[in-house]
Amino acid sequence: MQYLLKHFAEWQLCLVFVAVCIGSSMLLLWVFRNYFSITAFREHREVGSIIFGTISLIYSLILAFVIVAVWEDYEELHTDIVREAAKLTDMRFHAAELPVVLSQLVLDNVKGYAELEVKNEWTDNENSLHHNPIMLQLRHKLLIVGGQDTGKVEDINVINKDIDDITELRYSRIGHVHSHVPFLVWVILILGSFVMVFFSYLFVAESGSVHYLFTSILTGMLAMCLFLLFALDHPLSGTAAVSPAPFLQAATGGGPY
Numbered sequence: 001m002q003y004l005l006k007h008f009a010e011w012q013l014c015l016v017f018v019a020v021c022i023g024s025s026m027l028l029l030w031v032f033r034n035y036f037s038i039t040a041f042r043e044h045r046e047v048g049s050i051i052f053g054t055i056s057l058i059y060s061l062i063l064a065f066v067i068v069a070v071w072e073d074y075e076e077l078h079t080d081i082v083r084e085a086a087k088l089t090d091m092r093f094h095a096a097e098l099p100v101v102l103s104q105l106v107l108d109n110v111k112g113y114a115e116l117e118v119k120n121e122w123t124d125n126e127n128s129l130h131h132n133p134i135m136l137q138l139r140h141k142l143l144i145v146g147g148q149d150t151g152k153v154e155d156i157n158v159i160n161k162d163i164d165d166i167t168e169l170r171y172s173r174i175g176h177v178h179s180h181v182p183f184l185v186w187v188i189l190i191l192g193s194f195v196m197v198f199f200s201y202l203f204v205a206e207s208g209s210v211h212y213l214f215t216s217i218l219t220g221m222l223a224m225c226l227f228l229l230f231a232l233d234h235p236l237s238g239t240a241a242v243s244p245a246p247f248l249q250a251a252t253g254g255g256p257y
Helices: 002-007 010-035 039-043 045-095 100-123 134-148 150-177 183-202 208-232 245-252
Strands: none
Touching (some): 010 183, 010 208, 045 150, 045 183, 045 245, 100 134, 100 245, 134 150, 183 208
């Protein structure tokens, strides 16, 4: 799936997915209408309507809850990226208070850290385990310098505080990136979609074309919701990915992204 998200626009994948779902639904509906009799169900349509309404309510609540939860995770990831990039920018300003050689060391490490994060999370995101030791190495170098030059201890401590904040935000960001919808939830949502579509077969319309139209609309809406959930569950892939612009801006020290 990562390959598809990297090489195809999400609107293209969405159209293909929805088309396949609708086509499969229409084929099954044709088989159902031509080979099965639902005369008995017509006599108990009121009971079926109540059951269908209950199932629809339960399924819609579950689907809405999952989409909202994933969307909040998506937004929190974006917030963490912006805050982490802001801390990197702060380090660039604080480095100006240090001697030229040490200041350049901090600036080089800030740039290297940001570029490596972009490479790990956006460019090479097939790998689920990424390591970025740059801030740890910078802290070690600053501790050595701080012990030699006591006049710069206060400035170095400020930068060390920035490193602490960046490390904490990075752990939070990685947690959001790797927090996916559990497999069991996917199973429930997919099975629930099948149940919803199957129930639409039972409410036969007198006009076959109308029945096909209503069922295709229901199937299309369910398919789009499932694809939306899938896209939000992969926040660093595809055209809907969270932008790496804050990191790129922090790396170059340029203007607002």
